[in-house]
Amino acid sequence: MASPDLSLSTVSPVAAIAIAAAVGFAFLLHWLAYAIGIRIVRKMGWAPVILPAIYHPTRWLVVLLALSAGMRGLRLGGRVEDIWSIGSAMAFVLLMGWAVLALLGAMRTLVERNSDMSVEDNLRARRQHTRVRILYRIAQFVVGFIVIALMLMTIPGVRAVGVTLMASAGIVGLAVGAAAQPALKNLIAGVQMAFSEPIRLDDVVIVEGEWGRIEDITLTYVVVRIWDDRRMVVPVSYFLEKPFQNWTTKTSDLLGTIFLYVDPTADVARIRAKFVDVASANRRWDRRVAIVQVTDHRADAMELRGLLSARNAGEAFDLRCEVREAMLDFLRTEMPEALARSRQRVEGAVAFTRPADAQASVPASTHSG
Numbered sequence: 001m002a003s004p005d006l007s008l009s010t011v012s013p014v015a016a017i018a019i020a021a022a023v024g025f026a027f028l029l030h031w032l033a034y035a036i037g038i039r040i041v042r043k044m045g046w047a048p049v050i051l052p053a054i055y056h057p058t059r060w061l062v063v064l065l066a067l068s069a070g071m072r073g074l075r076l077g078g079r080v081e082d083i084w085s086i087g088s089a090m091a092f093v094l095l096m097g098w099a100v101l102a103l104l105g106a107m108r109t110l111v112e113r114n115s116d117m118s119v120e121d122n123l124r125a126r127r128q129h130t131r132v133r134i135l136y137r138i139a140q141f142v143v144g145f146i147v148i149a150l151m152l153m154t155i156p157g158v159r160a161v162g163v164t165l166m167a168s169a170g171i172v173g174l175a176v177g178a179a180a181q182p183a184l185k186n187l188i189a190g191v192q193m194a195f196s197e198p199i200r201l202d203d204v205v206i207v208e209g210e211w212g213r214i215e216d217i218t219l220t221y222v223v224v225r226i227w228d229d230r231r232m233v234v235p236v237s238y239f240l241e242k243p244f245q246n247w248t249t250k251t252s253d254l255l256g257t258i259f260l261y262v263d264p265t266a267d268v269a270r271i272r273a274k275f276v277d278v279a280s281a282n283r284r285w286d287r288r289v290a291i292v293q294v295t296d297h298r299a300d301a302m303e304l305r306g307l308l309s310a311r312n313a314g315e316a317f318d319l320r321c322e323v324r325e326a327m328l329d330f331l332r333t334e335m336p337e338a339l340a341r342s343r344q345r346v347e348g349a350v351a352f353t354r355p356a357d358a359q360a361s362v363p364a365s366t367h368s369g
Contacts, residue, residue: 105136210227257306258324259305264297274327279319291306
C-alpha cells in the first residue's frame, strides 16, 4: 500500500521568491496603512486607540491572505493540501476573532475615557462604565464561543461527529442545563442587570448589613468593597431577587441624621440656631438641608433630631460626626442646664395624729391604765 503523499511537488526558486515577496509586501503595505491612519487620527485631534488595538491581528491577517494567494500557484500533494486548507481556515477564524475582541476592547476604552468617574456628579459616567463593562464581557463570551465553533467546523471529522450527535442534542442540553443552572441563572441575571441597572460601579450599597461600594461587576458575581477594605463577593442574581439598599440610585446626595438628648426644659430655639451655625461653618455641608426637630419626649429627656445634607455618603458620615461633636461641646460649655439629667422628688414624712373626734369616741376604759 502506497504511503500518502506528504511532500510538495517541485517548488521552483521563482515561486519561493514570489511567496516571500508577497509576504514582505503585505508587511510593508500594512505598516504604511497603519502609519497613514495614525497620522490622520492625530491631525483630527483624536486619541489613537482603535488602530493600535487592532494593529497585531490585522497584520497577521494580511500576511495570511498574502501567503494564501502565493500558495495557490503551487502544486501541493493531497495530504499537504488538506492540512494547509484546514490550518489556514482555522488561523483565519482565530485572527478574525482576535481582531473583533481587540476592536471591542478599544471601543470600551473610548467609552470609559469619555466618562470620567472622578467628578463629583458621576452618575452618568458610572452608568456608562457599568453597562459597557457587562456588555463587553457578554461579547467576549459570544465571540469566543463562535470562534471555537467555527474552528471546529473547519475539521471534517469533527463536523461529521457534530451532525451525528444532533439527534441527542436535546437530552444533552437538558442535562447540561440542569447541572449548570446556577451559572446560567447568574449569566442571565448579568445580562438583565446591564439594562435594568439596579446597581452601577461605585454605587454605595448596604448588602447583608454591610456598608460598601460596588467595585466590580462580572457576568456571574459582584464585588462589594466594604468600608474597612474587605471584599464581599455576591452572586449577580442576589441584586435581582433580594432587597438591598442603594444610596446612589438617582443621585449621590444624601441626608444624614444626628440625635441629641437634652433636658425637657432646654431652649430648643437656641439649640436650633447653633445647629445651623455649626453646619454653615462646615465645608462638607452642601447648603440644602439643616434643621432640628423635636421627635420624642420622655419624662427625663427630650429627643432632638438634626438633619444634614451632603454631596455623598462619605461626606455625610463625616459631617454628622463633626456636627455632633460641636453640638455636644456647645451644650457642655454654654448650655449645661440643657444636658439631660435624672430627677427624683423626695417628700418629707407627715406625722400621724388621731383626729379629735376620733379620740372623743373612744371609750373611757381604753384610756385607763
